[in-house]
Amino acid sequence: MKQTRSHQNQIFLKTPLGTAKISGNESGISAIQILDEEIPSSKEIPDFLQLAAEQLESYFKGNLEKFDLKLKPEGTDFQQKVWKAISAIPFGKTCSYLELSRKLGDEKAIRAVASANGKNPIWVIIPCHRVIGSDGTLTGYAGGIHRKQWLLNHENNISQLSLF
Template identity: 80%
Template sequence: MMNQNQIFLKTPLGTARISGDEEGIWAIQILDEQIPTSTEIPDFLQPAAQQLNDYFKGELQEFSLKLNPKGTNFQQKVWKALSEIPFGKTCSYLELSRKLGDEKAVRAVASANGKNPLWVVIPCHRVIGSDRSLTGYAGGLHRKQWLLNHENNTSQLSMF
């Protein structure tokens, strides 16, 4: 029997598990195992599935979903700040800490970033090291690089 609070969606980076209910989406995770795409999608999960598909097709730059992630007040504050990083842009953990008002909190900010339950929708992949290097990413650095490349689609640049 299917869990009515989650669906599976094929993406270019693997299978995404989307979990939520009428109150909002509480988790989107990328899985390493291949699970068939869900054929029955509850109404409250349809917008998330559609918007993720549109994002990966290059047709969506900003998600507009009802979100309900579970976390501490500090984590919620970090995740809100992450959501404000524009599509195609990056910032460092230090810059994010400064934005939140305490540059000494860089490790706590990095920890909250790593606990982001909403893969891609809350764009933790847009946070990089102060030296502009790719740093830890729960979904794997290859996925982080892919997402950053996707958002800075160089194939759209003119060759002339």
């Protein structure tokens, strides 16, 4: 039986919203967190994290709307189901927690869906910033509401530009 390395490597990448800490191994990206502290971008990047760094940079430059990376977030089956549904929200669009709960087949699960959304370990790539309140408000966001607003504005500006 082939053994896979479970050791996680991490790199740091400067973004317009702070330093992103990208963690993963050959099996895939397990976490991307946004940090408040300023950490210089990593100089040496393992091959298996290089593509994530490149795609994040392209996203923030406005040149990428859809990520194509091997993801390996750790979570319960329910959390995985929610994160998969969140990943289906198109670039430049939003979805309410209620709509997401309905898509998952149980609108009464709205609190559980919101909780799973809040535990999303892969910032931006699993686009939990695209999930908003039913009334259009930018409800809770682990990275801070200012970052959620920035990401939605960033995507909205790019998708408007691409219409012309």
